[in-house]
Amino acid sequence: xxxxxxxxxxxxxxxxxxxxxxxxxxxxxxxxxxxxxxxxxxxxxxxxxxxxxxxxxxxxxxxxxxxxxxxxxxxxxxxxxxxxxxxxxxxxxxxxxxxxxxxxxxxxxxxxxxxxxxxxxxxxxxxxxxxxxxxxxxxxxxxxxxxxxxxxxxxxxxxxxxxxxxxxxxxxxxxxxxxxxxxxxxxxxxxxxxxxxxxxxxxxxxxxxxxxxxxxxxxxxxxxxxxxxxxxxxxxxxxxxxxxxxxxxxxxxxxxx
Amino acid sequence: xxxxxxxxxxxxxxxxxxxxxxxxxxxxxxxxxxxxxxxxxxxxxxxxxxxxxxxxxxxxxxxxxxxxxxxxxxxxxxxxxxxxxxxxxxxxxxxxxxxxxxxxxxxxxxxxxxxxxxxxxxxxxxxxxxxxxxxxxxxxxxxxxxxxxxxxxxxxxxxxxxxxxxxxxxxxxxxxxxxxxxxxxxxxxxxxxxxxxxxxxxxxxxxxxxxxxxxxxxxxxxxxxxxxxxxxxxxxxxxxxxxxxxxxxxxxxxxxxxxxxxxxxxxxxxxxxx
Numbered sequence: 001x002x003x004x005x006x007x008x009x010x011x012x013x014x015x016x017x018x019x020x021x022x023x024x025x026x027x028x029x030x031x032x033x034x035x036x037x038x039x040x041x042x043x044x045x046x047x048x049x050x051x052x053x054x055x056x057x058x059x060x061x062x063x064x065x066x067x068x069x070x071x072x073x074x075x076x077x078x079x080x081x082x083x084x085x086x087x088x089x090x091x092x093x094x095x096x097x098x099x100x101x102x103x104x105x106x107x108x109x110x111x112x113x114x115x116x117x118x119x120x121x122x123x124x125x126x127x128x129x130x131x132x133x134x135x136x137x138x139x140x141x142x143x144x145x146x147x148x149x150x151x152x153x154x155x156x157x158x159x160x161x162x163x164x165x166x167x168x169x170x171x172x173x174x175x176x177x178x179x180x181x182x183x184x185x186x187x188x189x190x191x192x193x194x195x196x197x198x199x200x201x202x203x204x205x206x207x208x209x210x211x212x213x214x215x216x217x218x219x220x221x222x223x224x225x226x227x228x229x230x231x232x233x234x235x236x237x238x239x240x241x242x243x244x245x246x247x248x249x250x251x252x253x254x255x256x257x
Numbered sequence: 258x259x260x261x262x263x264x265x266x267x268x269x270x271x272x273x274x275x276x277x278x279x280x281x282x283x284x285x286x287x288x289x290x291x292x293x294x295x296x297x298x299x300x301x302x303x304x305x306x307x308x309x310x311x312x313x314x315x316x317x318x319x320x321x322x323x324x325x326x327x328x329x330x331x332x333x334x335x336x337x338x339x340x341x342x343x344x345x346x347x348x349x350x351x352x353x354x355x356x357x358x359x360x361x362x363x364x365x366x367x368x369x370x371x372x373x374x375x376x377x378x379x380x381x382x383x384x385x386x387x388x389x390x391x392x393x394x395x396x397x398x399x400x401x402x403x404x405x406x407x408x409x410x411x412x413x414x415x416x417x418x419x420x421x422x423x424x425x426x427x428x429x430x431x432x433x434x435x436x437x438x439x440x441x442x443x444x445x446x447x448x449x450x451x452x453x454x455x456x457x458x459x460x461x462x463x464x465x466x467x468x469x470x471x472x473x474x475x476x477x478x479x480x481x482x483x484x485x486x487x488x489x490x491x492x493x494x495x496x497x498x499x500x501x502x503x504x505x506x507x508x509x510x511x512x513x514x515x516x517x518x519x520x521x522x523x524x525x526x527x528x529x530x531x
Contacts, residue, residue: 072431073431074432076431080427080428082422082424083422083425085428086429087447088446088523089446097434097442101433101435101438106437108434108441154428154432155432
């Protein structure tokens with residue numbers, strides 16, 4: 001089976017400063033991969049690479065076996081921690097934006113049957129994320145959790161090959177975060193999504209992921225802290241039984257014992 | 258006893274408090290005018306309200322036998338036309354340049370320094386050049402206002418567009434938006450309320466440039482009129498004209514604010530719901 005996303009010996013260097021070194025990783029279709037690691041270890045660089053916001057200095061990144069385009073595109077959906085939704089569009093308009101870009105590249109406006117169909121699809125997804133009561137609200141009228149629901153619905157409408165989540169629940173209250181865990185797990189199963197999620201919350205990583213990858217430096221030179229970059233130091237494939245316990249090495253590493 | 262900084266005026270009290278200084282100023286003027294007229298009934302420096310009303314009746318209701326037009330109407334029409342064309346052109350230019358510079362790194366690298374350089378030139382200093390190049394007609398006056406306000410507006414809008422969170426721009430691209438659609442559907446709607454604000458702030462300088470240009474070379478216009486009657490110390494005309502100009506400025510400002518509030522509700526209403 002061709003992996004959806006693969007990193008082949010990827011390095012990211014800024015001059016002497018090595019951020020990532022020797023990263024090789026295959027994301028299988030339908031996987032929910034969590035990436036954890038201490039702050040500054042380059043977790044978010046993974047997503048920037050996958051998005052095409054940044055190019056590796058060495059190695060290559062493949063999407064469905066082909067090199068990824070060097071800029072963001074509709075094959076890779078994304079939800080950021082904040083600012084993912086458009087403040088000047090209503091909830092419904094936000095979700096319909098993907099369809100508008102796809103079908104009306106000149107004006108971004110849909111008419112007649114195309115509009116009705118896009119609207120129906122958007123309403124269906126909004127119903128799944130529980131926002132069908134706020135179709136005409138602007139994002140600033142929504143709570144943080146509802147804004148993230150909207151951002152997820154918006155990303156799903158283009159049916160991306162892989163959904164990239166960058167600390168998607170990091171700014172939410174603990175209770176809301178639990179609701180969001182249920183939501184994203186449900187959507188992942190229902191839509192058969194492939195998800196790559198970056199998080200600093202180790203429990204979240206193990207609770208949601210089918211595979212957890214820890215990113216950190218393997219070597220450290222105290223006289224030249226930037227000499228060595230991070231790489232995937234642990235890679236835990238999880239089946240449902242393993243999901244309940246956090247392996248000891250990880251717990252020690254991140255101080256979450 | 259509550260601290261002064263926590264005491265707030267309410268309702269009617271607030272309105273009264275706002276009117277008080279204005280009433281005091283008017284009263285001061287009336288007293289001073291009365292005093293001068295008691296000394297010299299032909300005083301021209303502080304005309305009485307009756308004298309102002311009488312002069313304005315001539316300016317605002319009677320046709321000038323030479324031109325066949327009512328002076329106040331003709332002046333207002335001429336000035337607002339110049340102002341409207343210049344500010345409209347400035348806003349249109351700002352929209353194109355501001356969006357390009359704010360969104361496109363190439364436009365920023367190519368045009369940023371030029372706009373920054375032009376914006377430090379004092380516009381009045383180039384007025385002679387404009388008169389030489391465009392003659393003493395309408396074009397020079399309109400171009401002066403345009404040159405005076407556009408660079409500031411472009412820089413303001415470009416920095417506002419550049420401050421749209423990177424996340425939004427990336428998100429739009431992952432939803433399939435081209436550069437054009439990001440500009441049209443993401444940046445433009447978010448730039449509009451800022452552009453309207455920017456026009457509102459620029460109208461002050463725009464009036465200054467308009468009246469300066471009219472004072473130097475014109476045969477009709479609000480600025481032309483007040484500088485013309487200055488030769489006769491006609492404060493009874495100048496003061497009502499200044500009041501009229503201020504009233505026009507306030508009305509235009511209110512219209513722009515209303516437009517922004519109704520058309521771009523998401524940027525204003527605290528709740529944002531329809």
